[in-house]
């Protein structure tokens with residue numbers, strides 16, 4: 001996999017993804033799945049349900065030793081987690097800070 005890449009690469013991807021999510025939250029374009037999560041009739045329950053589904057899918061992939069699927073479902077999970085952060089007024093830096101505080 002990508003264990004030779006510098007840690008900053010990951011940080012940049014998360015920052016870029018979170019900035020895109022915040023932009024969708026502000027502008028609510030009609031053709032955006034992300035925007036649809038912010039306007040969903042179920043409210044935040046939609047993204048919470050998605051997190052439940054994605055975590056089940058990544059657990060099943062791990063149990064099957066399907067690493068490609070594990071990687072795919074984990075990315076789905078992280079994306080939905082960042083949408084939840086935006087909904088709650090948290091920032092990706094809050095996640096980074098919490099992880100760093102555990103070093």
Ligand SMILES: N=c1c2ncn([C@@H]3O[C@H](COP(=O)(O)OP(=O)(O)OP(=O)(O)O)[C@@H](O)[C@H]3O)c2ncn1[C@@H]1O[C@H](COP(=O)(O)O)[C@@H](O)[C@H]1O
Pocket residue numbers: 017020021024031032033034035057075076079
């Ligand atoms: N990272 C993601 C991302 N990850 C997952 N998803 C969507 O999340 C949904 C996941 O729901 P499901 O698991 O039910 O869908 P599925 O993958 O078809 O089903 P499974 O095979 O997983 O069961 C799909 O519609 C995916 O397209 C994402 N949608 C958007 N992004 C990012 O958000 C940005 C903005 O995209 P828009 O939402 O199109 O504005 C994009 O440029 C991406 O960077």
